[in-house]
């Protein structure tokens with residue numbers, strides 16, 4: 001029994017579940033069919049609890065019919081306790097006025113009056129459309145723990161800036177003497193990966209400029225985000241300088257891309273926050289969940305599903321921003337994202353069929369080059385070549401620009417190359433297997449070498465785009481960073497260039513590069529937190545586990561596209577994935593909301 005339970009718990013962790021339902025011991029059925037003598041299903045709970053395997057200081061926990069390794073149960077309990085306490089408490093900044101708890105704030109009203117468009121104001125007056133950004137600021141101002149979730153371009157960063165600027169304005173309203181007594185008011189920004197931290201840094205810098213925030217308020221709002229590991233000062237695997245015994249000296253933490261954070265890291269982070277610290281999670285609850293166990297953001301946002309009209313104006317800790325300011329939600333990418341997200345197979349099928357490219361190759365190539373917003377390519381060995389050709393042409397244009405680099409125009413050319421690089425990106429659902437990342441990268445290199453633009457045997461070559469696959473803090477490079485290899489105009493040696501969040505150039509000789517790979521294609525998982533003008537999604541060419549291929553994966557891929565989205569995949573397999581809503585077993589939403 002012990003071995004079975006341990007095996008099953010480990011198996012579930014590999015499947016990103018923190019626990020499993022005791023009633024679903026399908027492996028036990030199998031064993032029973034093979035005459036291995038085990039107790040009947042209904043006897044398990046009783047028999048197990050009679051052993052010393054369950055309970056305090058024991059390896060397993062049975063809670064609400066769910067079996068956990070104790071460690072994961074403790075983490076879930078800790079996260080649930082933190083969230084429940086924070087959702088029911090007002091922020092510990094005692095200088096915030098009482099009327100905030102009634103959802104009133106002249107400061108917030110002022111911030112929205114100057115920026116809401118006339119159309120938004122009219123909508124608000126007519127109550128046809130709630131200004132969710134406004135509600136989000138009030139909601140977060142009145143809770144110690146809050147969440148702002150929303151799809152791409154719904155104004156999450158803009159809302160965070162308004163939230164932080166109102167907090168700072170309230171703080172600055174205190175007389176200097178009181179400010180001195182309160183001490184320095186410290187706000188920090190963090191994200192789970194280095195790439196996400198860089199993107200947040202970029203968005204904060206441009207958002208603050210757009211919103212015309214005054215200099216005295218600006219002085220308190222950070223623009224530079226760090227990774228969670230760096231914020232907590234990682235000392236190696238799962239060990240941090242800041243922890244439950246040595247709390248972070250901060251008053252507010254904004255954590256972006258929260259959907260990517262797993263249970264273990266979130267519990268570490270929460271335990272390191274002092275009781276005065278306000279935590280605001282930002283992210284898209286519909287995106288792929290963390291690579292490791294748990295689906296935290298979606299579970300914390302669970303009450304949104306049942307939020308009735310009557311409660312929309314009441315203060316609550318979780319707010320969903322619904323209006324996209326980046327792409328037209330009624331445009332084809334927006335419609336497809338919505339249809340996939342809601343699992344409406346008929347609508348997805350309709351959009352795919354309507355945008356299906358016929359069988360004439362010349363026509364298909366032309367469309368891939370500069371066709372409609374949405375395109376669907378039916379897969380066969382020939383059409384994958386069309387995508388390879390498209391990427392090769394893009395790559396050749398990059399190679400041609402590289403020859404223009406000189407010592408005097410280096411930074412500008414490198415920036416232009418990165419802009420070009422982000423114009424097109426192929427995403428694949430899988431690494432290996434047919435049409436996986438590895439195969440696609442090989443096909444592109446092969447073609448470039450046939451054209452004489454690359455020597456097949458060279459690992460490093462001019463124009464090669466690379467993806468960093470580990471965090472290298474000492475170099476300021478992180479897992480998921482993208483670089484391009486270019487001959488250095490000074491030494492003429494091949495080097496790799498990166499651009500950091502502040503627009504500064506990092507240049508490395510290849511011997512110093514952290515582990516990396518070519519990136520003509522990357523996995524959808526790796527693309528989280530990035531956007532590209534034209535995104536091409538390649539569905540797998542064979543059946544991969546249903547667990548892997550769900551609507552969250554396809555939604556994440558679609559929402560990486562800024563202006564064009566192409567899908568290459570078998571229609572039935574694509575629709576099956578859209579119907580597959582990945583459910584991860586966990587007890588968090590039960591602990592939080594009894595759901």
Ligand SMILES: Nc1ncnc2c1ncn2[C@@H]1O[C@H](COP(=O)(O)OP(=O)(O)OP(=O)(O)O)[C@@H](O)[C@H]1O
Pocket residue numbers: 115116117133150151152153154155156157158159203207210325326
């Ligand atoms: N209320 C608004 N009115 C007009 N434009 C807005 C509004 N809110 C945000 N925007 C604009 O929409 C764009 C996206 O906003 P923002 O970067 O805040 O969204 P986001 O949800 O953080 O995006 P991301 O998908 O990068 O996470 C920005 O150009 C921003 O200036």
